Amino acid sequence: MTSIRDVARLAGVSPSTVSRVMNQTANVNEEKKQKVLWAIQETGFVPNELARSLYKKNSKIIGVIVPSIDNPxxxxxxxxxxxxxxxxxxxxxxxxxxxxxEKEKANIQMLTRLKAEGIILMTNDETLQEEIEKCNLPIVALDRQIASGNGVSYIHADHYKGSRLAMKHLLECGCKNIVKLREPQVYSSGRQRFAGYVSVCKEYGIPVQYIDCQYDYEDGFRVAEQVLLKYPDVDGILANNDMVAIAVYKVLKKRGYRVPEDVQLIGFDNIAFSHMILQELTTIEQPIKEMGKLAVKAIMEYGQAGKIEQEQVLDVTLIKRETTKERKGLS
Amino acid sequence: MTSIRDVARLAGVSPSTVSRVMNQTANVNEEKKQKVLWAIQETGFVPNELARSLYKKNSKIIGVIVPSIDNPxxxxxxxxxxxxxxxxxxxxxxxxxxxxxEKEKANIQMLTRLKAEGIILMTNDETLQEEIEKCNLPIVALDRQIASGNGVSYIHADHYKGSRLAMKHLLECGCKNIVKLREPQVYSSGRQRFAGYVSVCKEYGIPVQYIDCQYDYEDGFRVAEQVLLKYPDVDGILANNDMVAIAVYKVLKKRGYRVPEDVQLIGFDNIAFSHMILQELTTIEQPIKEMGKLAVKAIMEYGQAGKIEQEQVLDVTLIKRETTKERKGLS
Structure with missing residues (x-):
């Protein structure tokens, strides 16, 4: 096998010069440096553990693409x-x-070059379809489905059931005038949550009434004001997630509404913050731990077999806390 | 330069078999696989872009070690x-x-093997000292200083000044009986924040009174109850960070205290949540954006020059919000 001495001999320099070029520990004059680089190429010398690991075994890298890491x-x-x-x-x-x-595309390409074991993707944009199809790594779509879906696994909580649980709970709490904050419909999670809400409306003969809202606090803050203007008699709000519910709660309180006496409020996700705020939020729990573990397990398993298309749906739970209150005698 | 054909010839297999072994795109029988792996080693064949990039240029990897990513x-x-x-x-x-x-050590070793450009370290344990000294990568200690400090750069906000600003603000708000939640003293941030508080006490002839508290919500919740038991006449609380202040606020309100009328409260950090809660938190702002940018810049610059020891202190700002209230006529 080629050694550092072979490279040095071919380049006409000392082995320590080769080492300096490789490790960039000190300046080497440009001419010598070029000779060393040429000799490395020529001999096919593999300088370190990482390079060797590339054909010995797997890269042991898992790529994770999230929409925003500071979203709880x-x-x-x-x-x-x-x-x-x-x-x-x-x-x-x-x-x-x-x-x-562009950042998502660049990252998928970079992870492919790195020979990552797979990618856990928590974001989705239909324009990524081409990039995803070109990518030969196992991909797990976590929480949100990929538009194309070809050869992509999909692990998610049962958003449809979650919305149904939330809506039925508000009805059990005696709400007569419920407003839904509709999730962005570009995401499968949003479509499923909204469909769950609509299905309960149909079952109970309740009018569907909603306002569109992004998944973030800032938009929740803005939309909450609209809800109060458009539906002054609202007595129940089904928020699209916990961060939005926290924003809605703040607007309600600032405007003098009592929660849950005047307006009942329910979130979605059960992030840690939902129980840290003053009045703890009733919400739908997504099994975050289980979702994360399953995604890693899937990458590890698929790594052996290449691309696999599989769907895993995890159960959700209603967590009753302080922003809703059941009324006796109601079904 | 060695080609895939040379490897195939030496192993006595077809080039496509070599490719299959390297890319793990299909199963190859164990005997052939072993021959291919041996031939790769023997010829020193460098199979892909990543391996070549190792001596051509830098790895372009920055390692980041945080205590917990879900801490806002x-x-x-x-x-x-x-x-x-x-x-x-x-x-x-x-x-x-x-x-x-053990995880921190393993990660430092792994990043060294990967030839990362440098490590941004936001955690610190004195037992890591040996590992850090052995590591020849540029290291930037962000927010918390490294115990040994040899060859390690240190970028942090002015914790000392921050505590002084907070304490003086509580005095301007008319607080007569202030309790400090003392930060973990194993962290430089904690030592500096506490020293800032003590310095103001000395200046104004105020007794130093504190209870120890970790940097997390759960500990804040526990310690808040202790504060009320040990100091029933408390009228100002200087929390060690925002997450703790959010927990203290909750306990105060649940126990019937009015904030800021009965007890004034101030946090530290100015995380996004500090203004999302119902009553917005007065706090000390750390310049999070600037800190992160400087850390990356430092790694990029040091990457050329190796280890550098340098300290950069960033300014902090008092953000007055709803949990404190200045009283007129007080200095």
Missing amino acids: FFGELARVIEEEAFLNGYRLTLCSSNHNR | FFGELARVIEEEAFLNGYRLTLCSSNHNR
């Missing part, structure tokens, strides 16, 4: 994924895409 | 670091250590 839901998921990956000897390359398509 | 302060920092790294063509390998020393 994705932060909590990233934590679980990182812990699970570490326990299994994998490391995590993280990309917080902030809905920037 | 570190989540916000990680987001800034990731964005800044991406803009400069770097990728981020993330470790959420959860105060696990």
Whole structure:
């Protein structure tokens, strides 16, 4: 096997010069440096453990692409994924895409070049379809489905059931005038949650009434004011997630509404913050730990077999806290 | 230069078999696989772009070790670091250590093997000293100083000044009986914040009174009850960070105290949540964006020069919100 001495001999320099070029520990004059680089190419010398590991075994890299790492839901998921990956000897390359398509594309390409074991993707944009189809790594869509879906696995909570549980709970709490904050319909999670709400409306003969709202606090704050203007008699709000519910709660209180006496409020996700705020939020729990663990497990298993298309749906739970109150005698 | 054909010839297999072994795209029988692996070693064949990039240029990997990614302060920092790294063509390998020393050690070793450009370390344990001294990568200690400090740069906000600003603000608000929640003294941030508080006490001849508290919500919740038991006449609380202040606020309200009329409260960090809760938190702002950007910049600059020891202190700002209230006529 080629040694550092072979490279040095061919380049006409000392082995320590080769080492300096490779490790960039000191300046080497440009001419010598070029000779060394040429000799390395010529001999096919593999300078370090990482390079050797490339054909000995797997890269042990899992790529994770989240929309924003400082969104608590994705932060909590990233934590679980990182812990699970570490326990299994994998490391995590993280990309917080902030809905920037070019960044997502660049990251998928970079992870492909790195020979990552797979990608856990928590963001979705239909324009990514081409990139995803070109990518030959196992991909797990976590929480949100990928538009194309070809060869992509999909792990998610039962958003449809979650919305149904939430809506039925508000009815059990005696709400007569419920407003839904409709999730962004570009995401499968949003479509499923909204469909769950609509299905209960149909079952009970209740009018469907909603206002569109993004998944973030700022939009929740803005939309809450609209709800009060458009539906002054609202007595129940089904928020699209916990961060939005926290914003809605603040607007309600600032405007003098009592929660849950005047308006009942329910979130979705059960992020840690939902129980840290003053009045703890009733919400639908997504099994964040289980979702993260399953995603890592899927990458590890698929790594052997290549692309696999599989759907895993995890159960959700209603967590009753202080922003809703059941009324006796109602079904 | 060695080609895939040379490897195939030496192994006595077809080039496509070599390719299959390297890319793990299909099963190859164990005997052939072993021959191929042996031939790769023997010829020193460098199979892909990544391996070549190892001596051509830098790895473009920045390692980031945070105590916990789902802590909003570190989540916000990680987001800034990731964005800044991406803009400069770097990728981020993330470790959420959860105060696990073995995990931190393993990650430092792994990043060394990967030839990362440097490590941004936001956690610190004196037992890591040896590992850090052995590591020849540039290391930037962000927010918390490293015990040994040899060859390690240190970027942090002015914790000392922050505590002084907070304490003086409580005095301007007319507080007569202030209790400090003392930060963990194993962290430089904690020592500096506490020293700032003590310095103001001395200046004004005020007794130093404190209870120890970790940097997390759960401990804040527990300690808040102790404060009320031990100091029933407390009228000002200087929390060690925002998450703790949010917990203290909840306990105060549940026990019937009015904030700020009965007890004034101030946090530290200015995480996004500090203004999302119902009554917005007065706090000390750390320049999170600037800190993250400077850390990436430092790694990029040091990457050329190796280890550098340098300290950068960033300014902090008092953000007055709803949990404190200045009283006229007081200085």
